[in-house]
Amino acid sequence: MSITVCVVCGDTAEKAYPVGSFDEFKCASCGYYSVNRQLIEEMEAANQVFDTERTQQYLMIHSRQGQVPAITRVETTKHRLIVENA
Template sequence: MSCLICAGSAENIEIGGDFEERHCPSCGHYRISKALVLTLMEQGQIFDVNRMRTWLAEKRGLVDIPAIEIHEALLVP
């Protein structure tokens, strides 16, 4: 499976519901809303990988597994 942030190799973790969950050696463990995944695919958007990794690292100080929602996506301008 691919990382939804950097497109590298990642482990897919089945959780069901409204989120996809991945564990990437480079980006770490995170959840991303399925609505955001669909939006990225429909619009051909990609994440700003460095900014997203920094955001994830900051969130890990507050929660074990950060969840990325549409309004939190750091995309390449």
């Protein structure tokens, strides 16, 4: 674990070891989740961020199945999780 910034809410989070093409984060507000690494890089390059409220809601719903929810490009499009960084 290393300390990082939560890509969902911007608070301090813990970053676990990368799993495949995903980075796992543990955040006090957003819970335990993983994000496709390429997606994070593409969003940074395009100056985009996650919509905190929508994404937290998405993570909450998908955590119920007892597994770490994963955020992929397909999910961000389907649930409109990405906004332009103002």
